[in-house]
């Protein structure tokens with residue numbers, strides 16, 4: 017099983033505020049949906065309750081410490097390791113956030129699909145720092161802001177060396 021983190025983060029690593037995204041980037045949201053649509057995804061409970069939440073058509077795993085948590089369409093695990101164990105037969109699993117889950121999953125990640133949003137934002141949730149020397153950039157695709165997308169951004173895919 018390979019593990020990929022997928023996130024959009026500003027230059028100062030903000031990924032959200034008040035459990036929502038802090039930009040309007042429909043091109044990135046479409047890219048995110050197309051990337052994970054047919055893949056199993058793992059997310060934290062807060063991300064699952066965010067208005068920006070998107071269901072995969074494959075499997076949707078939510079991680080929570082609550083023993084009796086239920087949410088329609090989601091499989092529930094009480095730890096990240098339980099989630100990975102549940103999905104161990106899957107070739108590729110996407111971790112879709114948020115901050116707590118990215119941080120815990122980063123040491124196990126083989127890929128990071130990171131949309132770098134070229135701006136500085138105020139937020140309360142952050143993508144974890146990672147050492148770029150330990151990763152190879154296998155995709156880099158810069159997009160300018162336009163009438164639909166509020167900021168310039170770059171699609172990166174990093175592969176662990």
Ligand SMILES: NC(=O)c1ccc[n+]([C@@H]2O[C@H](COP(=O)([O-])OP(=O)(O)OC[C@H]3O[C@@H](n4cnc5c(N)ncnc54)[C@H](OP(=O)(O)O)[C@@H]3O)[C@@H](O)[C@H]2O)c1
Nearest residue numbers: 023024032035036060061062063080081113114115116117
């Ligand atoms: N820009 C992006 O790409 C992106 C993507 C996703 C999310 N976000 C943003 O990220 C923010 C949410 O991130 P967050 O860090 O606050 O929350 P989160 O990581 O989505 O969820 C945190 C919750 O996950 C559960 N959890 C965490 N570690 C666990 C463990 N080891 N075992 C069992 N359960 C565990 C806990 O749920 P319980 O409290 O239920 O126990 C915890 O409260 C929002 O602002 C959202 O918009 C941004």
